[in-house]
């Protein structure tokens with residue numbers, strides 16, 4: 001596929017850039033910002049289907065929007081899970097009623113979602129999950145009981161999609177169901193933030209104690225949840241990898257600037273690491289474009305995940321190397337009330353530790369490549 005941008009794409013890009021510039025600074029708060037994006041039709045441009053309040057855009061226009069968004073310095077999207085994970089899943093597997101109920105508020109930036117997959121005993125091995133969903137006698141609802149963990153944005157979300165076991169006799173990926181449930185259920189859903197290395201709490205433990213989900217909000221059939229859940233994970237990457245790389249390029253540029261300013265750019269080891277990072281980022285960009293164009297080859301998503309996660313961690317390491325001893329202490333306006341307020345380099349170094357875990361850990365990606373690409377014998381699952 002030719003990934004050149006057409007004149008129509010260029011004017012789409014110009015419109016996106018002007019709109020973003022016209023809405024800076026982006027200090028309204030994350031939820032309000034989602035509403036502003038939604039009102040202008042910028043949420044859901046990649047759905048391939050309009051009519052929900054979203055614009056529709058070609059693949060190259062989606063790339064242009066993602067790149068302009070990353071360049072603008074606008075905040076990370078708290079609507080990402082609904083827009084890029086749940087919505088494509090509903091478009092593929094949802095009923096007409098589910099699409100009509102859930103897609104317009106996602107497109108409007110009015111309802112935020114979280115992803116209830118991982119559990120304390122089921123992360124990489126998701127099929128070991130134990131959260132149960134029991135159907136009511138009248139068949140109209142489910143009661144969900146169990147614990148999820150690492151649930152990003154659960155403290156802000158209005159809704160959660162949950163993978164739960166509906167057949168108590170089932171094992172592994174059989175007997176699971178994909179349910180949509182509202183988060184505002186006091187006494188039945190308890191969200192407890194987890195404090196991270198960075199001092200912030202972006203994810204949570206979520207306890208369900210008889211939480212209520214309507215039967216009409218099961219996506220796919222009861223017992224068919226694994227297929228729906230895996231299909232959702234397939235949407236996890238896409239044009240967002242290109243936007244992510246723009247963000248990476250900006251982070252690298254900041255580290256280069258800091259190295260020039262404080263003289264560490266004269267250190268041959270630092271120079272070498274910076275140039276390697278730059279070259280690897282170029283390679284990742286071409287690889288992402290090739291994959292989006294459909295010619296990435298088998299295992300391409302796993303290769304891409306391995307590459308960017310390791311790259312980003314190495315960038316974090318170079319960032320603190322450039323900062324030197326100062327990276328080990330708090331900022332000048334440190335106060336006990338905010339003991340973990342971090343500068344860019346510190347935050348990058350600490351947060352990037354998570355990159356090789358979420359979205360499929362390095363070890364899991366290597367297993368996928370080993371089994372599906374190299375044809376090595378399958379790992380036993382116990």
Ligand SMILES: Cc1cc2nc3c(=O)[nH]c(=O)nc-3n(C[C@H](O)[C@H](O)[C@H](O)COP(=O)(O)OP(=O)(O)OC[C@H]3O[C@@H](n4cnc5c(N)ncnc54)[C@H](O)[C@@H]3O)c2cc1C
Pocket residue numbers: 114115116117118119120121122123124125149150151152153203354357358359360361362363364367379
């Ligand atoms: C920042 C962040 C955000 C997240 N957001 C969400 C979210 O919104 N919703 C959600 O459901 N989950 C979320 N997760 C959870 C994430 O999906 C899990 O952390 C991930 O699946 C790994 O599971 P685990 O933490 O239980 O580790 P484990 O699966 O216990 O793995 C521990 C270690 O063992 C290795 N390992 C495990 N199995 C194998 C194997 N078979 N072969 C070789 N090595 C193996 C792993 O690679 C890892 O190094 C998030 C995680 C992070 C870090």
